[in-house]
Amino acid sequence: MxxxxxxxxxxxxxxxxxxxxxxxxxxxxxxxxxxxxxxxxxxxxxxxxxxxxxxxxxxxxxxxCKELDFEPEKWIDQQIHGVQVTQTPEQDRPRERLLRDGAVQLSNADLLAILIRVGVRGESAVVGGGLIANRFAARLQDLPKCHKEDLRDVSRAVTKASYAQIMAGIELGRRVAEAETNNRLAKAKITSSQAAIEFCSQEFARLASDAVQEEFHIVSLDTKHKPIRTHRITVGTLDASLVHPREVFRPAIRDSASAILLVHNHPSGDPTPSREDHQVTDQLTEAGKLLGITVLDHIVVASERSLSIREQ
Structure with a gap:
């Protein structure tokens, strides 16, 4: 049989x-x-x-792949019956759900399906969105770097038109995020350690909650101690021998900064400064004096809370 x-x-x-x-x-x-x-x-x-x-x-x-929840029966159904938008109830389609519930409620696969818009024979926009979302689940930041052929290898639904729509959507999102950041920077003013803590807690929220390694950043400030921009300097365990003043102050000089904030995270969740944290603060404070750039504070951000090494 x-x-x-x-x-x-x-x-x-x-x-x-x-x-x-x-x-x-x-x-x-x-x-x-x-x-x-x-x-x-x-x-x-x-x-x-x-x-x-x-x-x-x-x-x-x-x-x-640990990041994806694989359901064998559901996957088998999709292989046999396919996933066509026309077979999905209208109220459950990505575009209709976006209009009804808002974009924030949609998954990455749903958003990509909307950008792909039209599938090809044998592979719908929904399937294409799911394939791309699965492939980039653990490295979404790499998606903007892909060429059309790269995405075409993942999904046949990615045509020249849909690739252009995906890249345009990503770039517009990046510009909106950049505008929001610039607006936030323009409104902030670091007048105290508490103000520095509040600013860094908001600006580096992802670093406090999601980062698995220590990252060292600076915030360049103008003469009125308003933030100019942020810069990531190093990734890895903070150590005075690894954080060279040249790398720290180069972007500050480029920004014509009058002062800087030092910022790093503790993935453990406990913001208590280590001996190395204090050494880095002291070393960079002295280097800043020679350059005429004041190190206002060093903020440690963590999931439990954030604190100021100056206050410590």
Whole structure:
């Protein structure tokens, strides 16, 4: 009796879903299916971002992407029936939900589907948006750097027109974010340690809550101690031997800054300054005196709270 496509896919996915990682040979031994079905299924899962391909000791292996919640039955349904916008109830389509609930309620896949707008034969805009969102789930910041061919390799729904729409949407969003930042900087004025804490807590909120490594930034200030702009200097454990005054003050000189704020995060959540934090503060304060640029404060931002090393 012929085996249905659903059963063939189930025979591959059910055992593979229980393996954290595997090679092609291990997949063949584990799955009760033909070699071609195993190969094709793994290839599709890699293309859609559910599996990551790695090579270690010259052995090719695959592992499940932790950032994505893979549902085998749902995935099989999509392979068999497809996901066409016309098959989706109108009230559940991305564009209609945006108009009803607002853009903030939509997933990255939904937003990309709206930008793709029109799919191609065999792959809808919804599927294309999902494929791109999956591929860039852990590195969304890399999406603006992609060429049309890069995205076309991820989804056939990315045409010349839809690629232009995606890039235009990203650039407009970047300009809006930059305008919001500039507006916030224009309104701020650092007149005390508390003002510095409040400004840095807001400006570096992502750094306090999401960063997994220490990052060292500066905020350049004009003669009235109003922020000019922010600059990331280093990423990694803060150490006086690694934070060179030349790298710290170069952007401040370029901004014609009168003063600067030093800012770094503690991924542990505890903002208590370390001995190295104090050493960096003292070293850069002295270097600033030689350059005529005042180091007003050094703010440590963390998920628990933010604090001023000057106040400490």
């Amino acid at each position: 012929p085996v249905s496509r659903r059963e063939r896919l189930t025979r591959v996915l059910k055992p593979l879903a229980e393996l954290p990682q595997f090679s092609i040979e291990e997949a063949k031994e584990t799955c009760e299916s033909s070699t071609r079905t195993v190969h094709d299924t793994i290839k599709d899962l890699v293309r859609e971002g559910y599996l990551e391909h790695t090579v270690a000791d010259e052995i090719s292996r695959y592992r499940w």
